[in-house]
Amino acid sequence: MHSRFTISSSFAAALVAGVMLATRLWGQGQAVFENNTDTLLSTDVPQVAATTFINSARFSVGGGVTISGYGLPFDTLYTLYFTNKTSGRMEGYPGFRLDFSTNTSSAVIERFPASVIHNQGKMYGSTWLDLWATNIVSPGQLSAGVEGLIRLRGNNVNLSRSFIRVGGDPEYPDLDVSDSLIISSGYINPRGIADTYWAVGRDGTLSGSNGVSLNLPFLRQTFLTPTPNSPSHQVLALSTLGRNRVITNIMSLPSSFRGSYGQYDAFVYSNIVSSTSALVQIVFIPTNNYAVAAGIMPSVRFGSGIVPIVELRTPYYDPVAQASRLLTLYLSDYAQFYTNYTLQTGYDRNTYLADSTLAATGTRRPNNYLLSFNAPSEWSFSLLPNLAYSNVVFYPATAITNRASYRYTAYSAVVNATNDYTGLGMVSPIFYANPSNAPGRLQIEADNLDLRQARIHAENVVSISTTNLIGNTLAFVDAPIVRYDLGSTQSVLHVSNLVASTFNRFWGQIAVWSAFWTVPYTNQDLITGNWETNYTEFHVTFVDYEFYPTIPVNLYDFSARATNLVLHDSLSPSTALKLDAESLTIAGQVGNPASLTLPFFAGWGPESFPRLKHLTNDGNISITQAADFSTRLATNDIYGQPTLLEVPYRNFINRGNLDAASHRILATNFVNSGSLIASLGGIQLRLTNGTLAGGWLSAQSDVDIRAVNFNAATSTLSAGGALILDVTNNLSDAGPAALNDWQVHDGVTLLRRPRTGDLLGTRITSQAAFNTLVRHIWAGRNLGPTPAGFSNNAALGQLVLDGANLALFEFAGADTNNALYVDYLEFRGFATNIASALQIATNLTIYFANANLSPDKLNGALGGRLQWVYQYTGTFSSTNLIVDGRPVTLNTALLQSMFSDLDADGIPNKLDPTPYLSGRDIDLQVEFVRTPALQAKLSWMAIQRSTSLVEYTTNLTTGPWLPLTSITQGPQNGRLTVLDPVRPGAPRYYRVRVEPFIGLSQP
Template sequence: MATPTARGAQDLFLNAGVLQATYPPEPLPMIDAIRFLNVGTIGLTNLVLPQPIEFQNTVYITNRGRWLGSPGYRLLTFDPTGNPQRRMAAVFHNEGLVNPNAAEVSVDGWLIVQATNIINRGRLEISSFGQLNLTGETVDLRGGELRFMESGLTNITARTYDLHWGFETNPIVGRFNDSPLASPLHVVQVLNGFALARVVLPAGFSSHVQIYALGPSNLLIQAVYVYNGGEIQDAEVRMDYPFSVIRWQGVVTNPVTRTRLTNELYLTEFLTPGNYNFNLTNGTLYRASLNPVGAARPFNFLVSGAPPVIYPFLPTVPPEAFDPTLYTIGTSIVVEATNAGYRTRVIPAVMVPSETQPGSVFSNVMGRFEILASRALDLNAARLSVPSYLRLETTGHFAGSANAQIEAPYSSIRLSSTNGLLEVRHLQLPVVSRIVGDLQAWVGMWTNATADGISLQYKVLMVSNYFLPGAQPMIKDLVLSSPQGQREVRIADRLNVFDSLLIEAERLTITTNPPVSVTLPPFISEPFHIAGELNLVTNRISWAESLPQLRYLTNEGTITISNAATFAGLRRPPYYPTVYQEPYEGFVNRGTVIAQGLEVQSRYLESTGTNTTTAGHLRLIATEALLGSGATNLWGRILAPLGDVELRAGRLWITNHEVRSGRRLILGADEILSDLDTTNNWLVARDGLTLSVRPTRGDLRGSTVTNVAPDYSRNVVIWAGEDRGPTPAGFTNNVALGRLVLDAGFGATFRFQGLGVSNALYVDQLILLNYATNELNNAFTALDIAPNLVIYYADLLVGTNRLAEPVNSSRYNNGRLRWVPAFADGFYGATNVFLGTRVIRINTALALSTELDSDGDGIVNAFDPVPVLVPEDVTVRAHWAQGQGLVLTWPTVPGATNTLWEATSLTAPDWRVVLRTNFAVLPLPPAEPCTTPPCPANLLPGRGAVRLPVEPAQGPRFYRVEVEVPSR
């Protein structure tokens, strides 16, 4: 193509008709104009120079028609005679889809646009191996469409990543078993050497066999065996020697057109002795692989997204039961043998960087889109379907991507906001709708002969696959910046980051998505998740270093981290003058946080969701922490199956929570540690418990704490509770537990010790399970209780036996196990007794005792409808006995301390104690016979009495009584 003599640029180049040219033979038109406007059809092709076509001196570029080209265009301002330096044009405007063939720019190679203002309301299209680059100050893609030519198909011919390949001529013994069906071991080549491979088909594979008569004494047996191990189970087999074609199908949604389409993948195999010998002779046994560079595939295998040309002409072979006798006939004499092995990974991109090629990176792969805006970027309602890689960048303001449809298997994203809020919503579809997964194949050929002289030829293809109908998009580098105002970044998409992360904001919110406002067809799934996700899929990314300015974190979706993470402010230059660490101001988790190890440091911490570690410890440290909510029935979870769980705060509330520690459970609070008397807490530890400090107030009387000691382990419990003796006062503001379950394996020991000189652990219900129930010499052998700790319980279950009273009376474990029968305010160790319309709570073990008569009425508790003295029934009765004075009686029990007060009026400032005694033997009420002399046989239980020498002339007297029941 000759360059014409320079001339002055015209003001306007207008194409309203059809402008087509192919060089060679005809020259391409030279367009030299300040303004370029196309309202017709343009098609320019350069077959000689593999570089984009350029115009001269164009400043304003507008397209309202159809614009085609090969290998593509570079649209900018270029003056080869004046200033040869390429500069940005002023405007590139693709005006919109006026009709199906209008406002479209379609090329099979490059489409490079550099303009101060880029506006696309129509369609920009490249081939699946091309490059689309939009670089400007303001890039406005609202409602427009950017796609590759095969976006109507969801698989591309070259979308494979080859893993191994190989040919062999070793003899094959034609014997196969059906559970599982396996190919012979065969040598294959991988990227860094050689290996042995075998295709194994588990039970459930499909069998497809065709037998052809090649002559009166010559049979050809062709078989295809397929195992579908993934989600795609629809596989059709067609064959006619030498071809075998397998088709997999899945129904998906085109992300650009929002229409249903069939996602297809084809494996074609065509090995014969003839073409093998030909390719071996010519050195073409393998075809070079695109992914990765340096890999190869056997020439007889082809993986494609479109059907091969021969596919419609091949008969379908339905599945049938596997017949192993096909390989047992004849003499098993191998005349010749050829076999090939191949393994590949079907990937969602045209090309990915090669691990064997230096300098191979995403920025130079084929099939990439690059959208760069220095001032503003608008993706609202835009539709993008990217072959391989999307680079999306604005250092100015990101105007959003609401209702966008963006499909990119790999991307790098750098976005910023100047209004205080950067929202990532609809920036990525959750799934790239292309078949992906591993495929392994082996094909073998051999011959045999029967005893009666019939020649047998075998060709067997075995295929194992694990295909999925789509892949999650992956982000190489993610940079989100909100440097002004409230400095918040909000994420509502699933973002999977595998190389680097930087979020420059003080507030990060993983938020939810509202429901779709329109009714979608049943085959179209919603284009986003219910809630956002931030998944760091590589251990190269450090959470604290990647969010250097973060102060407030709210998670209503999912955060997944592939290494240990510290959720705290790691301050460093250039954001802060020095390096230091400080807690977040606020951490709120209503979703899921997963990391290998996790530590959260925050002044305010609230979690009603799930916090999980997969390998290490989990620590939540705060000034004020609210775990769970008593107002909802939703359970929060704290799970560390392989590490410690530490919950420490100045004020710590735990409600509606499951806490599972694979090792030690550590609790600590300076002011408050409480479950608000709710019964929806389940705390489990496998290596002991620690109460590191006794708070000023609060208890866990509604919580169940299970301590599991595996076989031969020594499980240590360290407790800081105050020893207040066997009194109900020990169960209040002393971190008393609702249930403590001690589950011991064989040879395991629970070691209990106090944190100070004298401590106690108060438990409403103590439960011993498995080997913790073993007894020897009035001691539970699995319990080793130090001299500085006492375990007080209201109820004790040893296996299924209630032994609260016997264990206490026998002074088990050197008296370190003590029963508190007077405590009846718990959820687990108390029961209800009904007195008419009244309900009273009493200690369960006390109520069921067959030895104690707590109210002294002569009936043991287990058979007494009212086994204890009821406070409401302690009333003083008085009558005048002639010659005996005033007689007062009231209900009491043996051993109780009875105090009687006297006053001259109800409003008297002080009352005088006239009696304080405990009746070792209850006196006989004066109204009963046999009073003089006293008659022990007539002593009535449950009454206290006193005679006072009071005369009526002394004036009115008022009396009140207090009965203090003994603890036993």
């Protein structure tokens, strides 16, 4: 039978009274230690030595706490099994360390993982919560103080439905020293607050000499709301050249950096000090600046009527606790408590909290100021302003003097932001340079980790490392800095809700100037009628601030290992990224697509994506450096030496936004329907099969496409350099409906003619800057001026040449005799001067079906290198002419030609209102004649060089129409006759089609 050691209520009381000694063991030699009644111990905490630890009540221990809040956590000996039941509440000051520890013969404690730690209740450590076990199961609550550490280590860690918070908890007394500390020789700022400048002086100078006293009448203008300003004053600040070097600056509030002008209110509290004196305290503060617009609301009160206190607060919703909370910052001015204003010494917080050592920071703060996140004690007894503000108060009509000497203090600090040391400048959120040792940290290390429905908060850092993330469905992590090293043995690892976009925290800067002076004035006693001298003491506090309620989350580093990895979060690691997966998907959920932003110094390559074969981007990928989308396979060369073989991705699918300095993409299957942008360089595609299904390709330099098959439809392409095409098998678009729009700035090169395909739905615009030469090379076959050249010959739908002044477009063939077939050729700008702007080599001919310049003039230009294919009727070169109620498709330019007369009526097409032959013009006649047999005689009018097709059918309803004969007319118009024997049986019906000669009257 197992022995059991149980704490009863009377025994717990004895322990509290200090009956037991600290050297005594709790439950020594027992198998089970069980606490089932509230136990509160503050000193002389004994050691638990038992195999099993069970807690089902409140267990509060604090024997290890030091004056600074740090110390050794409570732990046990020989314990393998820890259980904190649902009713259990464990509180440790400074915390708990739960593992298996044992004494060796040399009296050294050795530590190993416990077997099981099971927490269904609540565990809190003001500074420490360190759990190490083979199996950790915690559906309950784990919490630590604002500057504490929770560390969970185990083989199997199940945190499903857990609540973890490093940041205190309202259910427990938070004994952390997490706010301002005032010590006899100086002060310690709250974590995240850094001094930027400070001052104690008189009349605007630090020394008090050669200063300028206040011009009391002018103060009415100086302190006129809503545009008040403080007098200029000297301050001290640490130099950017070194933290130990102090410099003097001149400041005046409000600072132009924050744009607070014209947005100030004043709050007044007046006290009667004696029968002849009064104290008037005035606080100037912006109430309508950006911070207010962002939801940070100011409030001014007066502690005990003499301590001006400014509260900045903003409500927010805590997504972890799912409760409404407040972010607050308080500035208190205790000037009335002092007759002598001094500069206190600032001390380093980390050093002091570690071992109570005082290490000076080199900064100072006037002794009348306190800046804190928690409300000062005077806030609870504070009073609202009791007097409406009027600037007349500064210079009463019976004032004895019009000038006053004044003392002043000044101070500025940044809050959770960068420190420029020299004063009020632009700031940005600050993060810990080394989050591995940051306070306010949650650290999880597990072989198998379950985070399903877990809700996690840390004031500074969440660091999670696991080889197998079992699940994180609807988990939520809330921290300003997060670190992940994730793996999965399952087929798919989903990364979701692990990285929020923002964290609720004040950040920005605040500045304050306080001044104190006395104004004497005469006053007539209402009873005696005598005139007497009275005094008004002024205490003005002028505050300026710029704050933001949220900071962006810093994903410090991120790595993941899985066969298939799906990212649902927006990931932007600042230092390192490694995704070891065969398949990577950036999810594109509606309204909130995932994103992946690489560290600033990192490019995309095999080092960060060593096994990647399949990339699907439905969200956003941003890369500031070059991107190399390929992998490396270790192998041996022909000499048996180790080498790396470049391997393309099997699938590269981009339906989102992908931006890099430059792109080099090797893929078996490439599909882009999103945006692919090279912001600094070019785009290289090395593909087996490539498709542009809509979307956008944009590069500052060349777009170089090499593929076996390449198809494009409804795509936009912009090349700051050249467009280079090398497609071996099929280069095609979707025909006239493709609507591809490609723009280039250094010409187009087709290195070889693909076996099949054309780009007849594509418009290529070639632009040339002032006085530049752009070269074009094309590899189409030269079949002459025939429509056959527009089929399977890399023919273009539209080619636009747009040149600035003195630009030159040069064209050449890829071989000895090539051609470029273009449905529509357009010239813009200087390019309209083809004699000067266009140069075609002798190994290339450009054939076009239509142009924006007169084809009659272009045809045969440049030594016959420009030729018009007027027989071709493409999408961009044809029109439908309605003849006898039916459409006839003709070359548009041919209908506008002065050198063509389609109906042979002697009127050029361009001038002919009816340029095409109609049925009325044919004048078809049918009669019967005997020769001697009965025959049908057909006669009609045929125009010159036309072709007449005679057809017949025996059934007008079902057809078919069969050819009878065809006749080509000579060079003159004339009437043609055809005889057809009349056969017994079914009747015959005839029709004649006269196809005019499509040609020119002169070449």
